[in-house]
Amino acid sequence: MQNQFVIYGANGYTGALVAREAVTRGLRPILAGRNAAALATLAGELGLDYRVVALDDPAGLDNLLDGVTAVLHCAGPFVFTSQPMADACLRNGVHYLDITGEIGVYEALAARDTEAKAAGVMLLPGVGFDIVPSDCLAAHLKRRLPTATHLTLGLRALGGVSQGTALTGLEAIARGEGGMVRSGGTLTPVPNAWKTRTIDFGRGPRPAVTIPWGDVAAAWYSTGIPNIEVYMAFPESMIKAMKVSRYLGWLFRVPGVKALARSRIRSGAPGPSASARAEGVSLLWGRAEDAQGRAVETRMQTPEGYTLTVLASLLIVDKVLAGAVKPGFQTPSMAFGADLVLAIAGVVRTDL
Numbered sequence: 001m002q003n004q005f006v007i008y009g010a011n012g013y014t015g016a017l018v019a020r021e022a023v024t025r026g027l028r029p030i031l032a033g034r035n036a037a038a039l040a041t042l043a044g045e046l047g048l049d050y051r052v053v054a055l056d057d058p059a060g061l062d063n064l065l066d067g068v069t070a071v072l073h074c075a076g077p078f079v080f081t082s083q084p085m086a087d088a089c090l091r092n093g094v095h096y097l098d099i100t101g102e103i104g105v106y107e108a109l110a111a112r113d114t115e116a117k118a119a120g121v122m123l124l125p126g127v128g129f130d131i132v133p134s135d136c137l138a139a140h141l142k143r144r145l146p147t148a149t150h151l152t153l154g155l156r157a158l159g160g161v162s163q164g165t166a167l168t169g170l171e172a173i174a175r176g177e178g179g180m181v182r183s184g185g186t187l188t189p190v191p192n193a194w195k196t197r198t199i200d201f202g203r204g205p206r207p208a209v210t211i212p213w214g215d216v217a218a219a220w221y222s223t224g225i226p227n228i229e230v231y232m233a234f235p236e237s238m239i240k241a242m243k244v245s246r247y248l249g250w251l252f253r254v255p256g257v258k259a260l261a262r263s264r265i266r267s268g269a270p271g272p273s274a275s276a277r278a279e280g281v282s283l284l285w286g287r288a289e290d291a292q293g294r295a296v297e298t299r300m301q302t303p304e305g306y307t308l309t310v311l312a313s314l315l316i317v318d319k320v321l322a323g324a325v326k327p328g329f330q331t332p333s334m335a336f337g338a339d340l341v342l343a344i345a346g347v348v349r350t351d352l
């Protein structure tokens with residue numbers, strides 16, 4: 001099955017969106033995951049092969065990856081799922097793509113750069129909304145101001161979140177993770193919603209707060225800019241709640257509380273509806289500054305986050321299957337350039 005790819009976690013909200021679009025484009029990925037019943041249903045609907053393999057089964061993963069070119073890993077929280085799949089990819093010479101936004105996962109994969117180069121394997125996390133648009137924006141700002149020492153990125157997502165995204169956030173709060181910025185090249189923990197600033201994404205000023213978005217890790221590798229902050233726009237009431245949440249990590253470590261929160265999340269819709277995805281957009285803004293006080297700013301508009309994740313991940317899968325591969329740890333812009341995101345329908349980039 002040369003030039004074949006696997007979608008792992010294919011029965012999840014996002015994995016299934018990707019699988020459906022892949023079939024529409026004439027691709028025939030192998031669907032995989034741990035959930036036999038859900039995979040059988042989806043594979044039956046799409047007319048695809050499926051394989052049931054748990055991530056704690058290295059022999060099963062080796063078998064799954066035998067002869068395939070790449071894995072698109074869609075099973076998160078990736079803090080629990082990335083390493084066994086990356087291990088399997090490195091053992092089997094298979095390129096690893098995922099849709100994580102988790103800083104710890106980027107750092108863990110970046111630490112395996114030498115190992116990946118030796119194996120001829122590309123480790124490319126963040127091929128979805130985290131972080132294709134923002135990473136391309138960061139690389140574009142660096143291109144506009146090569147002397148930049150400070151990078152500030154802002155995001156405004158006009159659309160909902162999936163259960164998987166909410167659960168990934170819950171896990172981070174429960175582990176006591178707060179915010180994160182990069183300062184002097186070093187990842188620096190800060191409180192949740194540490195700093196507030198007003199950002200104009202092109203539709204008037206909006207309040208935004210620092211969040212531990214994947215670019216705090218990745219943009220350092222993409223641009224070498226040592227000081228990085230990422231902001232997300234929220235309503236004022238949400239910003240207040242985020243500040244209160246700084247003190248809630250302990251609560252989710254009380255037996256039963258995390259399980260209750262999980263079941264509340266699981267009782268809702270799996271993710272944004274088709275109409276919410278079609279109507280939503282995402283807005284980005286970025287600024288790079290240097291020590292001489294020069295600054296450049298750029299805005300970007302993209303499709304809604306889950307739609308963008310489908311389009312970006314399959315764009316990158318196409319490139320990898322066509323042999324466009326750089327072994328080692330990569331970010332989207334390192335692998336495919338700052339203009340990668342412009343190949344996605346509906347993306348508009350505007351230099352200010």
Ligand SMILES: NC(=O)c1ccc[n+]([C@@H]2O[C@H](COP(=O)([O-])OP(=O)(O)OC[C@H]3O[C@@H](n4cnc5c(N)ncnc54)[C@H](OP(=O)(O)O)[C@@H]3O)[C@@H](O)[C@H]2O)c1
Nearest residue numbers: 009012013014035075076077099128129130162164165168
């Ligand atoms: N980059 C982006 O912009 C972007 C976009 C969308 C989602 N995400 C991230 O992608 C992840 C999935 O999101 P989602 O909305 O698709 O979530 P979801 O609907 O909850 O699906 C999660 C999938 O992962 C599987 N899974 C979870 N833990 C696993 C484990 N330990 N071993 C094997 N399989 C496991 C689940 O299998 P079961 O059915 O067996 O539970 C399911 O197939 C989340 O971490 C989310 O934050 C990122």
